[in-house]
Amino acid sequence: MAPTLDEQMHISGSAEAMLPRAYAIRRVKRETADTFTMEFEPVDGASELTFAAGQFNMLYVFGVGEVPISISGNPANPQTLVHTTRVVGTVTKALGELKRGDRVGIRGAYGRGWPVAAATGNDVVIVAGGIGLAPLRPVMYEMLAAREKFGKVVLLYGTRTPADILFRKELEEWRARFDLEVFITVDRGSPDWRGNVGVVTTLIPKAPFDPTNTLAMICGPEVMMRFTINALQKRGVPAEAIYVSMERNMKCAIGFCGHCQYGGAFICKDGPVFSYAQIQELFGKSEI
């Protein structure tokens, strides 16, 4: 039987947490020119890996190295582990060159995820920038599975160009729903693009949500999150109701090595999701 989340949290505090388990690539889907989604299934008796929306795994490309990658699949379907990755360095490049049937080492799931349960009864605003949509996709799955528990659900997604839009088909399906508000904007339009052009923060003043009863979840580059927080606060969303996913170079992923130390916290273990109220003294400081 697969370990529960509680059991996994226990495991993540032990040496066992450093052992990758073997997974085989079941499917590879190219999302954009530099991002791809991989589905993995356990091999060699490895059990399925339950996870919470917003948690991440360490993906080990044998002989190359390990990288932390957020899980972009559905928490209700742990049999299939899904990761969406952008090619930015040696390991992600090597990962992108693997094909169906190839094996990788995976350990996790690590960290604290999005406060989906705490959002019950509230409007929810999800603001994603670029590849930041990937760690928020599990939140969408969870909320859509229990849609009646939430008020208005608004997804604001900003990316570089129309060609960089992630999960395009799924976004179209979400946009067609009457119980979701989905707004997409790109920084640079193309001649055939008829949608919004402008940074994602420009969507916030016109997004339909009640700022006094809203929980916001933001994921994207830090500078994007900084301006998004400003715009949300200008609308009246309090710091305690704003959650961000921080990114640092995680190495051990269990709070031992200190690589991802963020003030008194470790991003890998105390994050990656923090409430803005928790970290606002540190947030945006370049020396942290």
Place this chain on the structure above:
Amino acid sequence: METLEPLLAAHPFFKNLEESFLKLITGCASNVRFEAGEFIGREGANADHFYLIRHGQVSLQVASPSRGAMVVQTIGEGEILGWSWLVPPYRWTLDVQAITLTRAIALDGKCIRAKCEENHDLGYELLKRFTQIMVQRLEATRIQLLDIYGTHA
């Protein structure tokens, strides 16, 4: 006859504006519509109006010799289009084109400027509101320039 005053009063840009000011502004307002593809303003042309977009979407474009028209921002329902009417020499700094059928309230810039000269309180109130919009657009442009989703981010 029904005036445009209730529509202006309901627009977020005029929220909490004194009634007497609203009456003055209404005298400079008219309903307009633009077909999809129609140009509302051209770079360098006189900026005679600004617009409260009621429905539809317009694009702000910069013409680039090598790349053609580049859309730098889109503006839609509930937003304000145009600040060039306020700043001499009152000329559009971009091309403005309706992407879809667009309905708006046009405010005559010359008319409003004259009223602001007569009533500086109105002028100051409008200036404060337009400054906010100009700052928001400047900030948005800066973030765009950062190319935050690029691989260097």
